[in-house]
Amino acid sequence: MQQGKTRRSNQERSDATRAAIIEAARALFVAKGYADTATPEIVAAVGLTRGALYHHFADKKALFRAVIDREAREVAALIEQSAGENLGPHEALLAGAAAYFDAMAVPGRVRLLLLDGPAVLGVTEMALIDAAHGRRTLEEGLTAAMAPHRLEEKAVKAMAFLLSAAFDRAALEIDAGAARADYAYAIDRLIDRLIAP
Amino acid sequence: MQQGKTRRSNQERSDATRAAIIEAARALFVAKGYADTATPEIVAAVGLTRGALYHHFADKKALFRAVIDREAREVAALIEQSAGENLGPHEALLAGAAAYFDAMAVPGRVRLLLLDGPAVLGVTEMALIDAAHGRRTLEEGLTAAMAPHRLEEKAVKAMAFLLSAAFDRAALEIDAGAARADYAYAIDRLIDRLIAP
DNA sequence: TTGCATACATACAGCCTGTATGTTAGTTAG
DNA sequence: CTAACTAACATACAGGCTGTATGTATGCAA
Structure with missing residues (x-):
C-alpha cells in the first residue's frame, strides 16, 4: 500500500469533493444568488473542473x-x-x-x-x-x-x-x-x- | 395626413408596443418562470425583435x-x-x-x-x-x-x-x-x- | 425639405449550461 | 499479482441566451 501523497479510497474522495462542492456552492449562492452564480465559479473555488461537478450532480439545480x-x-x-x-x-x-x-x-x-x-x-x-x-x-x-x-x-x-x-x-x-x-x-x-x- | 394602413404618432406606437411586450412577458413569466423565459420568446410572441425590447427596457430585469x-x-x-x-x-x-x-x-x-x-x-x-x-x-x-x-x-x-x-x-x-x-x-x-x- | 430623434431590426461578442468523450486512479475477479 | 472493469475526474464541444453596437426607416420639427 503506497502512501506519501494522498492515498484515499474512492468513497472518501467522492464524499470529500461532494462536500467541498456543496460548501463552495453554498457560499456563492448566498453571496450572489442562484441565478448569478456560474458553475465555473463554483468549481474554481474548489480547484476542480465542471466535469467533477457534473459527475456528482445531475445539473446545477440538483446541486x-x-x-x-x-x-x-x-x-x-x-x-x-x-x-x-x-x-x-x-x-x-x-x-x-x-x-x-x-x-x-x-x-x-x-x-x-x-x-x-x-x-x-x-x-x-x-x-x-x-x-x-x-x-x-x-x-x-x-x-x-x-x-x-x-x-x-x-x-x-x-x-x-x-x-x-x-x-x-x-x-x-x-x-x-x-x-x-x-x-x-x-x-x-x-x-x-x-x-x- | 395619409392614412389607410396605420397612421400613429410615435407616442402611441411606443405605448402600444411597451404594453404588448409587458403583456407577452407576463404570460411567459407566469407559464415558465422568470429564469426559464428567454427574451427571444417574448418578442416572438409579439412579432418583434429583441431590438425593440432593449429599446424600451434597459434589460430583462427591468421588463x-x-x-x-x-x-x-x-x-x-x-x-x-x-x-x-x-x-x-x-x-x-x-x-x-x-x-x-x-x-x-x-x-x-x-x-x-x-x-x-x-x-x-x-x-x-x-x-x-x-x-x-x-x-x-x-x-x-x-x-x-x-x-x-x-x-x-x-x-x-x-x-x-x-x-x-x-x-x-x-x-x-x-x-x-x-x-x-x-x-x-x-x-x-x-x-x-x-x-x- | 432638410435635419435630427425615435422606433425598431440586424449583427456580433462573450458567457453559460449540459453532454460527449477522453484519461487516470482505484477496485475486484481469477 | 495482474487483467478487466469501474469510478472520479478533465477536456472539448454544441447550442442558446444576454447585452451591446450598429444600421435603417419613419415621425417630427425648423
Whole structure:
C-alpha cells in the first residue's frame, strides 16, 4: 500500500469533493444568488473542473437542492433539539420560535431557504423538503396547545401554516436589519393570542 | 395626413408596443418562470425583435420590474376599492382580506408577486413596491382595529407585517390547490384573535 | 425639405449550461 | 499479482441566451 501523497479510497474522495462542492456552492449562492452564480465559479473555488461537478450532480439545480437540503436539515435539527426539555405546549411553542430565529440567524439561511429555494425549486418541492424536516414540529406543537379549542384538524393545520409564514416573515425582516426583539415580541404575542382560551 | 394602413404618432406606437411586450412577458413569466423565459420568446410572441425590447427596457430585469409593478398596482387598486364602504375597523380588515384573496386569485399573480418577484428583485425592492401600493392599507387597518390595545407603534407595525405574511402564505396555499374556505376561516380567526379585547 | 430623434431590426461578442468523450486512479475477479 | 472493469475526474464541444453596437426607416420639427 503506497502512501506519501494522498492515498484515499474512492468513497472518501467522492464524499470529500461532494462536500467541498456543496460548501463552495453554498457560499456563492448566498453571496450572489442562484441565478448569478456560474458553475465555473463554483468549481474554481474548489480547484476542480465542471466535469467533477457534473459527475456528482445531475445539473446545477440538483446541486442547489443538495445545498438546500443540508440547510433545512440543520435548521430542523436545531429546532428539535430545543424541544428536548419537556415543557408545556405553550412554552414549547415559544421555545421553538426562539430556536427557529436562532437557526435562521446563520448567515445566508434566509436567502437560501426563504427566497431562492421557493423560486428555484418551487413551493411544492420546498414544502416537501421542510415538511419532511421541520414543520411537523410546529404542527404538533400547535395541535397540542390548541387542543382545548376543539378545532377541526384541517383548521389547526391551516393555522400552523399561517403561523409558520409569520415565522418566516419575521426571519426575513430580521435578516433585512429589523430588530429581533421587536419581532420576537410580536411572534410571542401572536402565539399567546392564538392559544389563549 | 395619409392614412389607410396605420397612421400613429410615435407616442402611441411606443405605448402600444411597451404594453404588448409587458403583456407577452407576463404570460411567459407566469407559464415558465422568470429564469426559464428567454427574451427571444417574448418578442416572438409579439412579432418583434429583441431590438425593440432593449429599446424600451434597459434589460430583462427591468421588463420584469414593469410586469411586477403593474401587477402590484392592480392588486392594491382592488383592495382599496373594497375598503370603499365605511365599515368598522374589524369589518374593514375582514373585507380587505377577502379582497386580497380575490385579487390574488387572478392566474399568475401568486407566482409573480410572491415567488419570482422576491427572488429576482430582492425583498428590499419588493417591499418598496408594495409598501408604496398595498401594505399601507393593512397597516392602517390594523392600527385602527388594535387601537384599544395601546401597543407601541413599532409593535403594531410588526404585527401588520406578520399578518400580511399570513395573507401571502394563504394565497400561496390556495394557489397550490388548498381550499380557500379553510384559509379564509383561519385568517378570519387569526384577525379576530389579534384584535379581540 | 432638410435635419435630427425615435422606433425598431440586424449583427456580433462573450458567457453559460449540459453532454460527449477522453484519461487516470482505484477496485475486484481469477 | 495482474487483467478487466469501474469510478472520479478533465477536456472539448454544441447550442442558446444576454447585452451591446450598429444600421435603417419613419415621425417630427425648423
